[in-house]
Amino acid sequence: MPNTTYKYQESIDAAAFRDTLASVDKSGKRNWVYAWQPKGRFYRVRTYLSVLYFLLFFGLPFIYVNGRPLFMFDIPHARFVIFGKLFLPQDFFIIGVGMITFVLFIVLFTAAFGRLFCGWACPQTNFMEMMFRKVEYWIEGTAAQQKMLNKAPWNTEKFLRKTAKHIAFFVLSFIIANFFLSYIIGMQELEKIITAPVSSHVGGFMAILIFSGIFYGVYALFREQVCTAVCPYGRLQSVLLDKNSMIVAYDYQRGEPRGIKKKKEQNVFGDCVDCSQCIRVCPTGIDIRNGVQMECIGCTACIDACDAVMEKTGKPKGLVRYASENSIATGKPLRYSSRMKFYTLLCTVAAGLLATLIITRKDIDATVFRTPGMLFQERGQDSISNLYNIKFANKTLKHLPLSIRLRGPGRVQMIGKPVISIAKEAQGSGSFFVVLPKNTIHARKTNIQLELYEGNKLLSVVKTNFLGPVQ
Numbered sequence: 001m002p003n004t005t006y007k008y009q010e011s012i013d014a015a016a017f018r019d020t021l022a023s024v025d026k027s028g029k030r031n032w033v034y035a036w037q038p039k040g041r042f043y044r045v046r047t048y049l050s051v052l053y054f055l056l057f058f059g060l061p062f063i064y065v066n067g068r069p070l071f072m073f074d075i076p077h078a079r080f081v082i083f084g085k086l087f088l089p090q091d092f093f094i095i096g097v098g099m100i101t102f103v104l105f106i107v108l109f110t111a112a113f114g115r116l117f118c119g120w121a122c123p124q125t126n127f128m129e130m131m132f133r134k135v136e137y138w139i140e141g142t143a144a145q146q147k148m149l150n151k152a153p154w155n156t157e158k159f160l161r162k163t164a165k166h167i168a169f170f171v172l173s174f175i176i177a178n179f180f181l182s183y184i185i186g187m188q189e190l191e192k193i194i195t196a197p198v199s200s201h202v203g204g205f206m207a208i209l210i211f212s213g214i215f216y217g218v219y220a221l222f223r224e225q226v227c228t229a230v231c232p233y234g235r236l237q238s239v240l241l242d243k244n245s246m247i248v249a250y251d252y253q254r255g256e257p258r259g260i261k262k263k264k265e266q267n268v269f270g271d272c273v274d275c276s277q278c279i280r281v282c283p284t285g286i287d288i289r290n291g292v293q294m295e296c297i298g299c300t301a302c303i304d305a306c307d308a309v310m311e312k313t314g315k316p317k318g319l320v321r322y323a324s325e326n327s328i329a330t331g332k333p334l335r336y337s338s339r340m341k342f343y344t345l346l347c348t349v350a351a352g353l354l355a356t357l358i359i360t361r362k363d364i365d366a367t368v369f370r371t372p373g374m375l376f377q378e379r380g381q382d383s384i385s386n387l388y389n390i391k392f393a394n395k396t397l398k399h400l401p402l403s404i405r406l407r408g409p410g411r412v413q414m415i416g417k418p419v420i421s422i423a424k425e426a427q428g429s430g431s432f433f434v435v436l437p438k439n440t441i442h443a444r445k446t447n448i449q450l451e452l453y454e455g456n457k458l459l460s461v462v463k464t465n466f467l468g469p470v471q
Contacts, residue, residue, distance in 0.1 A: 022286045035280070042303055046299070062187055068085075091361065091365075094358065097354060104346070104347075111241065114298055115296065118233065140161050170212065170216050170220075173216040174208070176211075178190060178194075181208055228294065243326045248296060250291070251318070251321070255271050256270045257269055259272075271319050272319060277305040305320075307320075364394060364452060365395070366452055366460060370389075371431070384468050388434060389429065391429045394422040394427070396424060398424055399424055402453065405451045408440075408449070410440065412432050444467070448465070449461055449462070
């Protein structure tokens with residue numbers, strides 16, 4: 001007879017799953033995870049979304065806006081292109097705000113929606129589960145067949161299947177590496193590396209091979225270890241999640257105690273039949289019934305597997321579902337609470353602020369400062385001059401001849417050529433005097449405005465101080 005005094009909390013040995021990884025045995029050796037292919041509504045939606053994701057990943061490098069890639073992150077040269085706009089080190093303020101916004105978004109989003117990003121949008125999850133794992137199913141068969149193949153002695157069939165799989169994995173990794181590199185150097189530069197002789201692009205070719213090796217190692221060998229041992233996001237959820245966060249959760253109130261009622265026996269079991277289907281489909285090999293775990297990536301494979309079993313046994317679906325710890329404990333359905341709405345609003349505001357900074361960024365940056373160590377100079381009986389240096393950053397795709405004019409009384413006297421020429425996507429500098437009439441100077445420091453012109457077109461206005469004699 002089953003033990004009717006069974007308690008859910010007593011069924012969990014905290015030391016057994018909190019202090020160990022499902023993919024590592026007691027001796028520290030790797031437990032290879034043979035994840036069964038999920039089937040169900042969530043898996044279908046994730047498949048459709050992955051197609052959209054792959055279209056974006058492989059398609060965005062071909063999109064150019066005003067002669068620039070839509071996105072490019074040229075870290076070695078400190079050049080970033082976002083939505084076709086160039087960002088240089090002078091835009092560090094916007095980059096800093098972007099990083100703060102990104103961290104804030106992660107904190108707020110995770111606190112409200114758990115690891116929704118990991119299961120539905122993370123590149124690692126999409127490529128692993130929706131591309132490489134499907135190729136593996138196609139070549140080596142189901143998870144059970146893969147396990148049998150690995151245990152079988154080497155023969156012609158095993159050699160051919162293993163060779164075909166690893167060749168396919170490396171080809172996919174090579175393709176991904178090329179497109180990944182295009183986000184750093186741009187598709188046009190990548191085309192040069194591909195079409196020109198290797199000798200003229202040795203560095204670029206080596207970068208492609210290195211990235212290919214990394215991606216191959218990740219998807220062929222390292223796999224779920226990236227999520228459990230490398231990615232810090234899983235460890236962050238212990239401080240970001242609370243009992244109201246949305247997670248993939250097992251309803252222990254409904255499911256415990258686990259078991260199957262036998263004929264002529266009083267039913268003392270919960271809805272969980274202890275079939276272990278949720279474990280078999282998990283890509284990280286965990287048992288979701290143990291509660292929130294660092295290794296859970298929120299992929300919903302266990303939800304689909306459990307729903308299928310519930311349907312076969314004639315029980316309601318949702319034994320494993322999106323829920324919060326509090327909703328499981330109280331038996332109430334998960335709702336889009338005021339807290340979630342508030343966090344969503346904060347995320348939207350942060351993203352909107354960053355978008356505004358990106359859209360309103362100026363194509364010409366100018367920094368004006370008085371020459372260090374220089375005081376004012378008297379010009380005849382009625383004028384005072386200050387010597388200034390100016391530095392430009394041209395973020396446009398055209399050559400700019402810039403002239404400087406003073407707004408208000410006075411004039412600008414350039415040192416050297418009257419027009420400063422700046423090449424496209426380059427920086428330039430110059431020196432000039434600002435000459436003001438004495439009768440306009442009424443304080444030690446006077447605020448002045450300098451106008452930057454391209455021909456007769458006003459591009460920007462820069463504010464600075466003019467140092468004059470004490471009145």
